[in-house]
Amino acid sequence: MTQSQTSLSQAELENQLKAIVGEDKVRTDADSLETFGKDWTKIYPPNPSAIVFPKTTEQVQAIVKFANEHQVALVPSGGRTGLSAGAVAANGEVVVSFDYMNNISGFNDMDKTVRCGAGVITEQLQNYAEEQGLFYPVDFASAGSSQIGGNIGTNAGGIKVIRYGMTRDWVAGLTVVTGKGDILELNKDLVKNNTGYDMRQLFIGGEGTLGFVTEATMRLTRPAKNLTVLVLGVPEFEAIMSVLNTFQTNIDLTAFEFFSDKAMRKVVARGDVPAPFETEAEYYALLEFEAETEGHIDQAMELFEKCMEEGWVLDGVMSQSETQAQNLWRLREDISETIAEWTPYKNDISVVVSKVPPFLREIEEIVTREYPDFEIIWFGHIGDGNLHLNILKPDDLAKEIFFEQCAKVSTWVFEIVEKYQGSVSAEHGVGMTKKAYLKYTRSEAEIDYMRAVKAVFDPNNIMNPGKLIDMK
Amino acid sequence: MTQSQTSLSQAELENQLKAIVGEDKVRTDADSLETFGKDWTKIYPPNPSAIVFPKTTEQVQAIVKFANEHQVALVPSGGRTGLSAGAVAANGEVVVSFDYMNNISGFNDMDKTVRCGAGVITEQLQNYAEEQGLFYPVDFASAGSSQIGGNIGTNAGGIKVIRYGMTRDWVAGLTVVTGKGDILELNKDLVKNNTGYDMRQLFIGGEGTLGFVTEATMRLTRPAKNLTVLVLGVPEFEAIMSVLNTFQTNIDLTAFEFFSDKAMRKVVARGDVPAPFETEAEYYALLEFEAETEGHIDQAMELFEKCMEEGWVLDGVMSQSETQAQNLWRLREDISETIAEWTPYKNDISVVVSKVPPFLREIEEIVTREYPDFEIIWFGHIGDGNLHLNILKPDDLAKEIFFEQCAKVSTWVFEIVEKYQGSVSAEHGVGMTKKAYLKYTRSEAEIDYMRAVKAVFDPNNIMNPGKLIDMK
Known part of the structure; x- marks a missing residue:
């Protein structure tokens, strides 16, 4: 079973749920079904049977016991910001929202x-x-x-x-x-x-x-002290890796991000934040560290100068205030929102850090060769080997054709992921959108063990069925 | 099955193992059986059928497949330094030693x-x-x-x-x-x-x-820089917690250990390392941190002075060199070896850090009340809530009676662990020695899920059977 197979009538379902959580904590109005039935993905039309809002762990337990008894599929629902359709209820499931368990x-x-x-x-x-x-x-x-x-x-x-x-x-x-x-x-x-x-x-x-x-x-942990941001322009992708290694061996970085010049230009064009410096560079690295003492700033400056001497860095800027640090962060953080107007095809993939340069190049080569009109925007958490690949829709290409072509791109990308022993989902999870591609990261044997583990905890397959793996 | 139930003769067993790993990688001499059949615990007499030394993952796989076919129980063997009899082969198992997979x-x-x-x-x-x-x-x-x-x-x-x-x-x-x-x-x-x-x-x-x-x-990570050690004498146990909190909120500590004056006196009495200072204190805290810059030393001194002002610390010393740091560490690290001559009863338990003081007191009270002659030596990784309880055998008490009485102590200790929602094994694992006490930390439902998870990966119960949990 991957969908809800209950034989309960809608009225019975609602009544039994209300008996558990109270009259006002079950919703079936069209708005609620639409809102709570989906996450940030827009691929699967939401179609839940009901939304239920438990207030305690014991109420959740009662819902699960009820669901087992009547073969009701349940979908958990949090902030619904997922990007893999892990919290989408497209098949008549009951959505369990945790909105009232926010203490x-x-x-x-x-x-x-x-x-x-x-x-x-x-x-x-x-x-x-x-x-x-x-x-x-x-x-x-x-x-x-x-x-x-x-x-x-x-x-x-x-x-x-x-x-x-x-x-x-x-x-x-x-x-x-x-x-x-x-x-x-x-x-x-x-x-x-x-x-x-x-x-x-x-x-x-x-x-x-x-x-x-x-x-x-x-x-929780102690607050970070005097977070300081460096943005460095680098001439070629490999140089980013040298910069990463140089800093990481000496300083405990709190972030190491990268983005391409193409991405940066689009953010700057909106007029909210200035370019970090005038020198042109193909890629940028954004580093953040705790400048607890003057000694830390001096050390970062020394490492920066070393990178300049080696030719890994063309120019750079270091934040002198929190506001400056925030503005430098915006160069990276505003990218997603900025490129949204181009209906980007997105993928969230990872490899071990040392393999990032050839991995990225190989993806770029195949996409550029097959679809020379596609503009590729890269950014990501490169310190973790996590790349966000974004392909922008050419203005004159119809959405449907673009998505069709992107489906092909996905297969190429995941084949390259497999070749480099990477992950088809670095941080967004699998849900429904990555389920068919799981095999590129996990072996058949692993997936079989995952199924068996699921069967231990959820023998009736009522907990978010159809997500992550299909039961045989 | 918790023991080896193979119907193979000893000769068949040896021949089949030799066919997998080679003639010289199977040992059955008395010395090897004795050595590789046990770990640092001395409770269960070793009694393996054979010791096998695979050189590759594929050979291990072949051994496991063979073991499945013939219901041969396998025990993994590493450095055999375990303290819970997790690597003891007491029931005719085949020991799989990883000594030749050391690349x-x-x-x-x-x-x-x-x-x-x-x-x-x-x-x-x-x-x-x-x-x-x-x-x-x-x-x-x-x-x-x-x-x-x-x-x-x-x-x-x-x-x-x-x-x-x-x-x-x-x-x-x-x-x-x-x-x-x-x-x-x-x-x-x-x-x-x-x-x-x-x-x-x-x-x-x-x-x-x-x-x-x-x-x-x-x-791997970057090396720690200029590790500096502080040993502080504190008047009462609660003060250790205040010291921990004061430092931890401001400095990234690399260690926070504690030991009692009783423990310290015994180490110092051996004559290898001096007492840290003359002031007497009931407990000692040992802190270590990276003194990357002078600023870090100054900050540690300030925090030390604050602790003195508050009355949490009576005296203290900070290492000025690596040798001094090592000597201060010996005050803590030599305890185990020092107290070995008293045949100590040991337990490795933990609670969340904030509950350490009442937890420790409660154990002390019951042991002192029931066995006033027992000397209790405490030390441990208090920054993690991990306490090593050691009870020394009174000189005039026979070993057997002491161990009998300690079995009672164990039950009291684990009941208190359960009351404080702690762990019956903070870092030593469960193996055979803690198996009967697992229920004080894990619920029956949890243990049942553990059994079911084991059955997924090891359906014939041949992998280290009888350790951690018993299959029903």
Whole structure:
């Protein structure tokens, strides 16, 4: 079963759900079905049976038990900012929204941990941490809407992974309801706990297919001090790698991003932020580090000069204030929004860092050869080997033809991913959009083990069925 | 089945193993059976059928396939430094030693990763990293003998966890042979790879019960700069926590250890290292940090003075050289060896950091009340909430009676662990010695899921059977 196969009537379904969560916490109006039935992907038309809003872990458990009894498929719904259709209900599923489980509690200054309902918004946690004089470092463009439960389900990454890791690294403990309807308290927030299989790790990045995360204890850390940004213009892609290695061996970078001149020009053309300097360069690297002392600034300047001498860097600028740092960040962060008007074909892929240059070149070559009119925009978290490939639709090409041609591009890209032993989804997860391509990163044997693991936690395949893997 | 149930004769067994690995890579002499049949625990008499020394992942696969065919139980064997009898072969198992899979290869400076056979010794990797100008930061007392495969199987921790995490955090990719005999390449060394269940995490800390790790790609990092050690005398246990919080909010500590005055006196009495200062204190905290610049030293001094003013610290000393730093470390690191002559009862337990003071007090109270003659020695990685409880045998008490009484202590300790939602094994794993106590940290439901997960990877229960969990 990959879709809802319940034999319940719509009225029975609604009544039983209302009996669990209360009259006002089940919605079936057209607006709600449309809104809560989809994420940021726009490929699959939303078609849920109902939206249910539990307020407690026990209510989630009751929903799951009910769903097992009546073969009702459930889809978890957080901030619905996903980019792989992992939270889309296209097949009559019941959507379980965590919007009402958005409580932050139990902050402990000594442990530097805080308890979050699955529905806590990322930014809400970031702000809460700041109020305690601390820092939640996982950050990305959708932080204003994405929810902690969704972040955990997709192991969200973002722009500070090089220093702070992924969401996985900040989950001290999890409360989950498995597909069998058991409540598990995983890891109990311990730092050290070597008592067998760390099943918490399966639910992180599990996309809700094993069970739903209802609460999590998240770690916080000390705030970063005097974050300073360097933007460097480099003459060729390989030079970015030399710059990365030079800095990383000496400084704990908090970010290392790159973008192409093409991307930068489009952002600057909007008139909101100036170009970093006049010298032209084909690529740019954006580095961020904590300038705790003058000594750190001096060291960064020395490394910068070394890179200039080696010919790896043509020009550069270092932020002198927080505002300047923010403006330099905008050169990178505004790219997505800026290129949106060209209806870009997007892909989120990764390889090990050292393989990035030939990997990128090979993709560029095949796309340029087959579709010389396509404009390719690269940017990404290169310190993690994570590239965001964007192909802009030529103005005179019809959308349908463009998407058709991009489907071919996908296959080439994923074949190259496979050749370089990379990932078809670096940080966006698999959901429905990447499911057919999973085999380029995971072997058939691995996928079979994944199916068997799912069957352990969700034997009736009611938890987000049809996402990530299809059951045989 | 928890023991080997093969119907093969000993001669058939040996011949078939020799056919896989070669004549000289199967040993059945008494010395080898004794040596390779046990780890550092001395509770279960070793009784393996044979020791086999594969040289490749493919040979391990052939051994596992053979074992499945003939119901031969296999026990993985690394440096045999385990403290939970996770690598003991007491029931006629075949021991698979990784001693001949000790090759380090494929170093990549850009990725800062290196490929290790499961039999690479921890210190060998540490030295290799140093030769490349890099650092492998997971470190503990048995680093000179323990092997990477064993470290991964037990998710080894040690003295730098507060900064660098456990072994889990340094495994970029794993080659494993599952109990079904499949070779899986898990995670392909990627930093970012959100393509479903991260099964690598199950094998880390899985104690060889799902399959055997045969090779691993390990991450390295930049060397620590000018490591500086502070030893502070504190008047009462709670003060250690205030000191920890004060420093941790301002400085990235690389270690935060504690030990009691009783422990320190015994180390100093051996005459190898002097007391840190004359002032008497009930407990000591040992802090380590990178003093990259003078500014860092000044900041540490300021925090030290603040702690003095608050009355949390009675006296302190800061290392001025590497030798001094090493001598201060010996106050902590020599404790285990020093107290060995008292045949100590040991336990390795953890709670969240904030609960350490009442947790420790409660254990002390019950032991002191019931056994007033027992001397308790505490030390541990308090920055991670990890305490090593040591009870010394009174000179006039017979060993047997002492161990009998300690069994009672164990039950009290684990009941208190459960009350504080702690871990019955912070870093030593479960193996055989903690198996009966697993329920104090893991719920029955969790343990059932663990059994089901094991059955997915090892349906015939031939991989280290009887360790960690018993199959129903």
